Amino acid sequence: MGIAKIKGISTTKSFARSCKELKKKGVKEDGLYYLSTANGVLYQTFCDMTTAGGGWTLVASVHENNIYGKCTIGDRWSSQHGNSAYMPEGDRSWSNRVIFGTVEAATSDDYKNPGYYDLKAQDVSVWHVHNDAEVEHWKMASILRYHTQTNFLHLYGGNLYYLFKQHPVKYLAGDCNKDRGPSVPIVYDLGNEETTTNLYGPYSKAQIVPGFVTFRVFNNEKSAMAMCSGVKPTGCDTEAYCIGGGGYFAESSYQCGDFTAFAWNGYGTHAQWSVARELIESAVLIFYR
Numbered sequence: 703m704g705i706a707k708i709k710g711i712s713t714t715k716s717f718a719r720s721c722k723e724l725k726k727k728g729v730k731e732d733g734l735y736y737l738s739t740a741n742g743v744l745y746q747t748f749c750d751m752t753t754a755g756g757g758w759t760l761v762a763s764v765h766e767n768n769i770y771g772k773c774t775i776g777d778r779w780s781s782q783h784g785n786s787a788y789m790p791e792g793d794r795s796w797s798n799r800v801i802f803g804t805v806e807a808a809t810s811d812d813y814k815n816p817g818y819y820d821l822k823a824q825d826v827s828v829w830h831v832h833n834d835a836e837v838e839h840w841k842m843a844s845i846l847r848y849h850t851q852t853n854f855l856h857l858y859g860g861n862l863y864y865l866f867k868q869h870p871v872k873y874l875a876g877d878c879n880k881d882r883g884p885s886v887p888i889v890y891d892l893g894n895e896e897t898t899t900n901l902y903g904p905y906s907k908a909q910i911v912p913g914f915v916t917f918r919v920f921n922n923e924k925s926a927m928a929m930c931s932g933v934k935p936t937g938c939d940t941e942a943y944c945i946g947g948g949g950y951f952a953e954s955s956y957q958c959g960d961f962t963a964f965a966w967n968g969y970g971t972h973a974q975w976s977v978a979r980e981l982i983e984s985a986v987l988i989f990y991r
């Protein structure tokens with residue numbers, strides 16, 4: 703992709719809108735590519751051209767920069783304004799068009815590009831990649847990778863932006879047992895049901911079924927979370943195995959933040975409700991196809 707192309711007038715029409723489109727044009731290598739939105743906004747992101755036929759566009763990463771900071775700076779996928787019932791939706795990043803971060807820093811901070819709301823996709827792929835890993839090492843630095851193949855996004859407007867409009871990540875917007883969003887079966891590209899379960903705290907085992915990705919759930923106190931990666935909840939202490947969220951956690955402010963209550967019983971202790979250290983120290987990369 704030459705800079706000259708970017709300078710030209712109305713050349714944005716010559717840019718692909720997704721990695722899937724690039725794949726169809728014959729591009730086969732994983733790496734960074736320029737894409738254009740329907741409105742002609744250019745951005746650069748990573749294309750996974752090899753997993754399960756390739757054509758996956760990276761649209762976001764959820765990164766925890768400070769698990770001790772409870773809905774403080776850097777908690778863009780929950781709230782940067784403290785644990786507050788006055789902000790039931792927190793920063794609203796799951797359902798707005800605010801973008802942030804850069805592709806090369808997607809494992810070092812939160813990332814969201816226009817593809818998150820612009821692409822019309824069918825499925826998601828998720829990579830948990832060690833913090834600070836460089837783009838060319840992401841695949842090797844993953845602790846878990848999986849994708850869906852049911853075309854479920856088609857039922858929710860074609861991407862997560864529209865899914866979360868239908869299923870707001872909002873305190874008091876629903877009930878744990880009645881109002882869970884979709885749980886979609888996954889196919890593992892790295893890891894399996896056992897390794898997934900073992901990433902979460904031992905107490906969580908009784909409340910999760912591995913082999914799914916779930917969107918928008920509530921806990922016992924009706925606090926909202928956006929995504930349960932690799933699992934389907936069967937219980938209501940969802941703050942122990944689901945990430946992102948609204949801006950208010952009624953049980954304790956210690957649950958408020960991008961990685962919620964992942965350190966409830968200590969940082970990386972993997973005891974009781976606490977997740978494995980490698981899970982806290984990995985960013986969650988979200989792709990569409």
Ligand SMILES: [Ca+2]
Binds near residue numbers: 773
């Ligand atoms: Ca935090």
Ligand SMILES: [Ca+2]
Binds near residue numbers: 778779960
């Ligand atoms: Ca964050």
Ligand SMILES: [Ca+2]
Binds near residue numbers: 921941953
């Ligand atoms: Ca709880």
